[in-house]
Amino acid sequence: MNLSDLLPLLRFLAPEILLSALALGALLGEAALSRLLGVEKRQNLLGWLALLGLGACLVILGDQAARGETLALGRGAFVASPFNALLKTAATLAVMASVTMGLRAPFVRHVGENYALVLFSLLGMFFLLSAESLLMIFVALELTSLPLYALAASQKGARRSIEGGLKYLLFGGLSAAFLLFGISYVYGMSGQGSLAGLRDWLVAQRTAGGPGFLFLTGVCLMIVGLGFKIAAAPFHLWAPDAYEGAPLPAAAILASASKLAGIVVAARLLLGAFLPVAGNVLGSPLSWHAGWSPAVAALAVASLTVGNLAALAQRNAKRFMAYSSVAHAGNVLVAFLALDASGRPAALAAPAIAYYAVIYALTNAGVFAAIHALAWGARGDDFADFRGAARRAPFPAFFLLIFLLSLAGVPPMAGFFGKLFLFMAALQADATHWGLAWLVAYALAMNVVALGYYLRFARVLWVEPAEDLRPISTPLELRVALVALALLVLGLGVFPSSCLAAFRTMGGVLLLRG
Amino acid sequence: MEPPGLNHWLVVSAMLFCIGAAGVVLRRNLLVVLMSLEIMLNAANLALVAFSRYGNGLDGQIFVFFVITVAAAEVAVGLAILVALYRLCGTVRVSDIATLKL
Amino acid sequence: MRTAFILITFWTLASGLLAISRRNMIHCALALISFFAGIAALLFTLSADFLGAVQLLIYVGAISVLILFALLVTHDASRLGDRGAPFSRGKWSGWMLSALVFVVLGFGLHRVAVPPPPDPAPALPVAEIGRLLVTRHAVPFLAMALLLTAALVGSALVAIEESSEHARKE
Numbered sequence: 001m002n003l004s005d006l007l008p009l010l011r012f013l014a015p016e017i018l019l020s021a022l023a024l025g026a027l028l029g030e031a032a033l034s035r036l037l038g039v040e041k042r043q044n045l046l047g048w049l050a051l052l053g054l055g056a057c058l059v060i061l062g063d064q065a066a067r068g069e070t071l072a073l074g075r076g077a078f079v080a081s082p083f084n085a086l087l088k089t090a091a092t093l094a095v096m097a098s099v100t101m102g103l104r105a106p107f108v109r110h111v112g113e114n115y116a117l118v119l120f121s122l123l124g125m126f127f128l129l130s131a132e133s134l135l136m137i138f139v140a141l142e143l144t145s146l147p148l149y150a151l152a153a154s155q156k157g158a159r160r161s162i163e164g165g166l167k168y169l170l171f172g173g174l175s176a177a178f179l180l181f182g183i184s185y186v187y188g189m190s191g192q193g194s195l196a197g198l199r200d201w202l203v204a205q206r207t208a209g210g211p212g213f214l215f216l217t218g219v220c221l222m223i224v225g226l227g228f229k230i231a232a233a234p235f236h237l238w239a240p241d242a243y244e245g246a247p248l249p250a251a252a253i254l255a256s257a258s259k260l261a262g263i264v265v266a267a268r269l270l271l272g273a274f275l276p277v278a279g280n281v282l283g284s285p286l287s288w289h290a291g292w293s294p295a296v297a298a299l300a301v302a303s304l305t306v307g308n309l310a311a312l313a314q315r316n317a318k319r320f321m322a323y324s325s326v327a328h329a330g331n332v333l334v335a336f337l338a339l340d341a342s343g344r345p346a347a348l349a350a351p352a353i354a355y356y357a358v359i360y361a362l363t364n365a366g367v368f369a370a371i372h373a374l375a376w377g378a379r380g381d382d383f384a385d386f387r388g389a390a391r392r393a394p395f396p397a398f399f400l401l402i403f404l405l406s407l408a409g410v411p412p413m414a415g416f417f418g419k420l421f422l423f424m425a426a427l428q429a430d431a432t433h434w435g436l437a438w439l440v441a442y443a444l445a446m447n448v449v450a451l452g453y454y455l456r457f458a459r460v461l462w463v464e465p466a467e468d469l470r471p472i473s474t475p476l477e478l479r480v481a482l483v484a485l486a487l488l489v490l491g492l493g494v495f496p497s498s499c500l501a502a503f504r505t506m507g508g509v510l511l512l513r514g
Numbered sequence: 515m516e517p518p519g520l521n522h523w524l525v526v527s528a529m530l531f532c533i534g535a536a537g538v539v540l541r542r543n544l545l546v547v548l549m550s551l552e553i554m555l556n557a558a559n560l561a562l563v564a565f566s567r568y569g570n571g572l573d574g575q576i577f578v579f580f581v582i583t584v585a586a587a588e589v590a591v592g593l594a595i596l597v598a599l600y601r602l603c604g605t606v607r608v609s610d611i612a613t614l615k616l
Numbered sequence: 617m618r619t620a621f622i623l624i625t626f627w628t629l630a631s632g633l634l635a636i637s638r639r640n641m642i643h644c645a646l647a648l649i650s651f652f653a654g655i656a657a658l659l660f661t662l663s664a665d666f667l668g669a670v671q672l673l674i675y676v677g678a679i680s681v682l683i684l685f686a687l688l689v690t691h692d693a694s695r696l697g698d699r700g701a702p703f704s705r706g707k708w709s710g711w712m713l714s715a716l717v718f719v720v721l722g723f724g725l726h727r728v729a730v731p732p733p734p735d736p737a738p739a740l741p742v743a744e745i746g747r748l749l750v751t752r753h754a755v756p757f758l759a760m761a762l763l764l765t766a767a768l769v770g771s772a773l774v775a776i777e778e779s780s781e782h783a784r785k786e
Contacts, residue, residue: 020762023762023765023766024765027769073754073755074751074752074753074754074755074756075752077752077753077754077755077756078755110773110776113769113772113773114773116766116769117766117769117770117773120762120765120766120769121766123762124759124762124763124766127755127759133756134577135573135576135577135580135753135756136755136756136759138577138580138581138584139580139584139756139759139760139763140759142584142587142588142763143759143762143763143766146587146588146591146763146766146767146770147766147769147770149591149592149595149770150591150594150595150769150770150771150773150774151770153595153598153774154773154774156598156602156774159602159603162595162598162599162602162603162774163599165595165774166544166592166595166596166599169588169591169592169595170538170544170547170548170551170592173548173551173588173592174538174551174554176555176584176588177531177534177551177554177555177558180555180558180581181531181554181557181558181561183558183577184527184558184559184561184562184565184574185561187562187565187573187574187577188561188562188564188565188566188574189565191571193573193577213723214725217720217721217723518617518618518621521725522621523662524725525722525725526625526628526629526658528718528721528722528725529629529718530628530629530632531717531721532714532715532717532718532721533629533632533633533636533714534632534636535713535714535717536636536710536711536713536714537635537636539710539713539714540636540710540711541636543641545641545644545683545686545687545690546635546636546641546644548683549635549636549644549645549648549683550635550636552648552675552679553632553635553636553648553651556651556652556655556675559655559659559667559671560655560658560659563659563662563664563667564662566662566664567662567663567664572740572744572748573748575664575666575667575740575745576745576748576749576753578664578667579667579670579745580756580760582667582670582671582674582675583674583760583763583764584760584763585675585679586674586678586679587763587764587766587767588767589679589682589683590682590767590768590771591767591770591771591774593682593683593685593686593771593775594770594771594772594774594775595774595775596686596690597686597689597690597775598774598775600689600690601777606690606691
């Protein structure tokens, strides 16, 4: 292979190459400028350069999505497709919001390192969103998580930041160990490293007596590992402390882009590679079929219950968002179960999961940006600190209301359509027999509870009296970020069906190529 | 005497995985918890190499090569956070740390 | 072969158990090093020579030193005995949980069909590993390089001592 063969490859890898260059550039910039400029100036300069680079990334990704070409390298280790480019765009937007929040964060001393870690984490998500092999999924998950552990613990004066980061690291390490042990069984029994190869092997095993109990044990261990990553109950224990302890810009990434990548990779594994061993949970428990479905159904029910009920009792905005994210993991897992009796997924399932994950990431990035703007003038991030904040800072409070309504699933917002498509997919799976009706009914009931606590947060902001009436000024760049995210969330809500159709026509969507 | 079979190797690896898991769940000292995580990763490596030895292609060994590197990176970050915690709080015991109580 | 397997297995399991159960932290760390060496020996027994060597270099060499170093930084010499119970309160429930996981895994293993080991063992020469890393596994290899950089930057960011931290805080 000579250089002229490599050039077309570079076009597909351009976003990743640009991001690595940006991350290394941030490190070099810090080293070069640390004697010349003060911390605030460096923070601004490097931050704006990072935003500029991420903007260039968006352009390249848009070009990839528009060209509609697909490239697969190294047996599924890296798949660049228009749809993956769209997912990466959403992750990039969420991370841009986080960088914007970090432009004026007061505790940052090592500016370049901080930005570099954010960019490395985004790079891990890019690889993860393109990964269709077990090895690449493992490596990319670690590349996503390791910088986030450090970022969560980076507010060194604050004990809760370090403790939260440590808890995130320990649970993340446990998750990696379970995932890896599961992978060792799955890989060992099948000899297949790529997801497409795994699926074909499983289909072939149908006539040869099934893949064996050990393979299924491996799949279940992998589900435990993935459950930790997307914070599904009962593997969510790290989330409240990590969210609460992490500085707001880092928490925003945890709650948005990293979650998007986790949901997508879980869908690729379960609805892509392991589809032939799905089993189902249609009707009464007596008529269920063994496979991963019952395990995922248990996770979904547990997440819906724990997330929604615990969120009711929270007094801290960040812990509240952590439990809300557990509840949303429950919502999205419902669509994973949208399989008919013969094990085919509903046509809507994969596009609905992708649509929901994208909307959720953008909305959550918006929520954290708005909380960041409000926390500017507040003592802390408890609900009590935000009382009457709408009078002090109407601009971010208004946008926070929009994002909260979208999370709650109030009709014109994108969040409503996200949930609608998830549950429609679940009902579509076995339309004649009400197979998944029990789960959808439970999810709907829990979402009514959710409406209550989102409105309670909104009430704290808008109705309760403020003790302190000094206005909070919101920096211009944060205003721009809030408006942009709100337009995206509203825009995706105005044309929900065309978005979904676009996702579907991009071919295969989450399902594997070939 | 016959040589050990694949299932013997897998039983050893499963036992090591469970020893590591017990350490993570049970120990109060965070350094030991990190050490137990390493035991779990090593158990997975052993299973991968055993499968690879019993005719499942050599990609398993490449996988182990990556895992060893990842584990080293994870230990580095973990110990860094532990040191930072010790500097701030003077302890690395679970019971002294509020948020680590489940 | 069989005798070697039994001896090394016993050694590895015993070191692993000691590493998670000793009260004295130094003993734990030393048992862990012995455990890493046991795994290396098991890898040699499986004729994965290169990986055995890597295991010796990285785990027994580097990670052990890192852990011992962290141990010395985070413990006063007077407290090495680590007073107080080493285990959390839910001691029995924890062991039960671990035993349960093992029973589930053992149930799976019990039914696994055992293929005869290919003889001679499939060899993976170092040159072949190198070739695979820059061809089929090139992308994970690149990602791994970035991961190492990120880990380096991350641990430096977290562990570096900040003298003027308080001046800037809040």
